[in-house]
Amino acid sequence: MRSWRTGVLLFSPLLLVLAGAFIVPLILLAPTSFREYQPGMGIVAGSFTLQNYVRIVADDYYREVVLRTLGLGVGVTVACLLLGYPVAYLIVRGRPGWRLPLTLLVIFPLMLNLVVRSFGWIVLLTNRGVVNNLLIDVGLIEAPLKLMFNVTGVTIGLTHIYLPFMVLMLVAALQNVPRDLEAAAATLGSSRFHVFRAVTLPLTAPGIIAGSILVFVLTISALVTPRMLGGPTYQVMATLIYDEYMQLLDWPSGSALSFALALATLLIIWISSRMTKRWAGLA
Amino acid sequence: MNDQRPTLPVTTIALLVVVFLQIPVIVVVLASFSETSYLTIPPQGLTLKWFEAVLTDSAYLGAIRNSLVLAIGATTISMVLGVAASYALFRKMLPGSEALTSLLMSPLIIPSVVIGVALLQYFTLVGLRGGFVVLLLAHVVITVPYIVRSALASLSGIDLSVEEAARCLGADGFTAFRLVTLPLIKPGLVAGALFSFVTSMENVPVTIFLAGPRQTTLPILIFTSVEMGVDPSVAAVSTLLIIATVLVLFFAERWTGFHRFV
Numbered sequence: 001m002r003s004w005r006t007g008v009l010l011f012s013p014l015l016l017v018l019a020g021a022f023i024v025p026l027i028l029l030a031p032t033s034f035r036e037y038q039p040g041m042g043i044v045a046g047s048f049t050l051q052n053y054v055r056i057v058a059d060d061y062y063r064e065v066v067l068r069t070l071g072l073g074v075g076v077t078v079a080c081l082l083l084g085y086p087v088a089y090l091i092v093r094g095r096p097g098w099r100l101p102l103t104l105l106v107i108f109p110l111m112l113n114l115v116v117r118s119f120g121w122i123v124l125l126t127n128r129g130v131v132n133n134l135l136i137d138v139g140l141i142e143a144p145l146k147l148m149f150n151v152t153g154v155t156i157g158l159t160h161i162y163l164p165f166m167v168l169m170l171v172a173a174l175q176n177v178p179r180d181l182e183a184a185a186a187t188l189g190s191s192r193f194h195v196f197r198a199v200t201l202p203l204t205a206p207g208i209i210a211g212s213i214l215v216f217v218l219t220i221s222a223l224v225t226p227r228m229l230g231g232p233t234y235q236v237m238a239t240l241i242y243d244e245y246m247q248l249l250d251w252p253s254g255s256a257l258s259f260a261l262a263l264a265t266l267l268i269i270w271i272s273s274r275m276t277k278r279w280a281g282l283a
Numbered sequence: 284m285n286d287q288r289p290t291l292p293v294t295t296i297a298l299l300v301v302v303f304l305q306i307p308v309i310v311v312v313l314a315s316f317s318e319t320s321y322l323t324i325p326p327q328g329l330t331l332k333w334f335e336a337v338l339t340d341s342a343y344l345g346a347i348r349n350s351l352v353l354a355i356g357a358t359t360i361s362m363v364l365g366v367a368a369s370y371a372l373f374r375k376m377l378p379g380s381e382a383l384t385s386l387l388m389s390p391l392i393i394p395s396v397v398i399g400v401a402l403l404q405y406f407t408l409v410g411l412r413g414g415f416v417v418l419l420l421a422h423v424v425i426t427v428p429y430i431v432r433s434a435l436a437s438l439s440g441i442d443l444s445v446e447e448a449a450r451c452l453g454a455d456g457f458t459a460f461r462l463v464t465l466p467l468i469k470p471g472l473v474a475g476a477l478f479s480f481v482t483s484m485e486n487v488p489v490t491i492f493l494a495g496p497r498q499t500t501l502p503i504l505i506f507t508s509v510e511m512g513v514d515p516s517v518a519a520v521s522t523l524l525i526i527a528t529v530l531v532l533f534f535a536e537r538w539t540g541f542h543r544f545v
Binding site: 003006007008010011013014015017018020021022024025026028029032083084086087089090093094097100102103104105107108109111112113114115116117119120121122124126130133160162163165168180192217220221223224225227231232238241242244245246251252255259261262265266269 | 288289290293294296297298301303304305306307308310314317320322342348365366367368370371372374375383386387389390391392394395396397398400401402404405406408417420421423424427436456484485487488491492500501505506507510513517518521524529530531532536541542545
C-alpha cells in the first residue's frame with residue numbers, strides 16, 4: 001500500500017499539469033463548436049447549431065480545403081516512401097563505414113528548426129529564387145515558374161520535412177529482415193529484383209505502414225510549412241483553423257474544424273494500430 | 284553476402300536524396316553571407332552585415348532569449364515531472380499503467396494546432412492568456428512525451444535487482460534511485476532532454492496562439508517576418524540556428540551516441 005501512495009505522489013504533479021493545460025482545454029473546445037457565430041457580433045451565447053460541422057462537408061470552399069489537405073497527405077506520403085526507401089536501404093545494406101555519417105545526415109535536418117527548413121525552401125522556390133534564376137540562366141525557361149503558393153511548393157517542402165521520419169522507420173524495419181532469407185531466395189535462383197519484391201518488401205511492410213501513417217498524420221496537421229510555402233491563399237485545414245481563430249475570430253467554425261482534424265488523425269492511428277495488432281496475431 | 288549490397292543506381296538515388304535533404308540548409312547559409320538581398324548562384328559578394336543586423340537588433344536578441352528561457356524551463360520541468368511519473372509507471376505503482384502511459388503520450392497524437400487553439404480559448408476564458416507561466420505549461424505539455432518515452436525505454440533496459448540491492452544495503456528509495464537507477468538511465472534521458480529542448484525551441488503551432496507581444500520566440504519571429512517578404516537577416520539568424528544545431532548534434536553524438544535513440 002505504501003508503494004501505491006508513492007505512485008500517486010510521483011504521478012500527480014504531471015497529471016495536474018496535463019489536466020489543467022491539455023485535457024480540460026480540449027474538452028472545453030467542444031461546446032464552442034456547437035455555438036452560432038455572427039460576423040461582427042461574435043459568438044451567440046446559449047445557441048446550439050450543427051452548422052459548423054455540416055459546413056465542413058457541405059460548403060464548397062471547406063470541402064476543397066479538406067480534400068486538398070488529404071490529397072497532400074497522400075502525395076507527401078508516397079513521395080517520402082519512394083525517396084526514403086533507397087536511403088534506408090543504403091544505410092542498412094551499404095558499406096558499414098557509411099552508416100553513421102548517412103544516419104547523421106538524415107537526423108540533422110530533423111533536428112534543425114522547422115521554420116529554418118521552410119525558409120530555405122522559400123529562398124529556393126520564390127519567383128526570383130535560386131531555382132528560377134538557375135533555370136533562366138541556363139536558358140531552360142524565359143519567365144520564372146510559379147513554384148510557391150501552390151501544390152508544388154507545399155509538397156516539396158512537406159516531403160523534405162517528413163522524409164527523415166520515413167527513413168528512420170524504414171531503417172528500423174530493414175534491420176529486422178534476416179539476410180539469410182534474402183540469400184536463400186537468391187541461391188534458389190531469384191533475380192535481385194524478385195528477391196526484393198518477394199522477400200524484402202513484404203518483410204518491411206509493417207515499417208512501411210508505420211512510416212506512412214506517421215508521415216500522413218504529420219502532413220495533414222502541419223501548419224508552419226503550408227503557411228510559409230503556401231501563403232495565405234493556398235489553405236489547408238491547419239492554416240484555415242489558424243485564420244479562423246486569429247483573423248476571422250470565428251471560433252465556432254475553427255473549433256469544429258479542429259475536432260474534425262483531431263478526429264481524422266485519431267481514427268487513422270486507431271485503425272492502423274488495430275491492423276498492426278491483427279497482423280502480429282497472424283504471424 | 285556481397286550481392287545484397289545496393290546496386291549502383293540505388294546508391295546513386297539514395298545519395299541524391301541525402302543531398303536533397305541538405306539543400307535548404309546550404310542555400311540558407313549561402314544567402315546569409317551574400318551581398319544581394321536575393322540569393323544568386325554563385326553568390327555575389329561576401330558580407331557579414333546581415334549577422335551584424337541580427338546581433339544588434341533588439342527584437343531578435345529578445346526572441347532568442349525568450350526561446351532559450353522557455354526551452355530550458357520547459358525541459359527542466361518536463362524532466363522532473365516526466366521522470367517521476369515514468370518511474371511510477373515502470374514500477375507499476377499505479378493501476379492502469381498502460382492507459383496512463385497513453386495519456387502522457389497523447390499530446391503527440393493530437394495535432395499541435397488543435398492544442399494551440401484549445402489553450403488559446405481556455406486561457407482567454409480564465410483570463411491568463413499572455414502570461415509566461417501559461418506558455419511554460421503549454422511547452423511542458425508538448426515536450427513531456429519525449430521525456431516519458433526515453434525514460435520508459437531506458438528504465439525497461441535496466442536490471443531492477445541492482446536497485447533492490449541498494450535498498451537492502453540500507454539506502455532509502457530516493458537515494459537508491461539517485462545513486463543507482465539514475466546514472467543507468469542517464470544517456471537515454473540526455474537524448475530525451477535534447478528532443479524536448481529542440482521541440483520547444485521550434486514550436487510554432489502552440490506558441491503562436493499563446494505568446495504575448497513581449498514573449499515572441501525566435502521561430503515565431505521568423506515565421507511572421509517571412510510573411511512580410513524574404514529578408515537576408517532571416518537567413519543570418521537561420522544560419523546561427525544551423526550552426527547551433529550542428530554543434531548540439533555533434534556533442535550529443537559524442538556523449539551519448541545520440542543516433543541510437545532517434
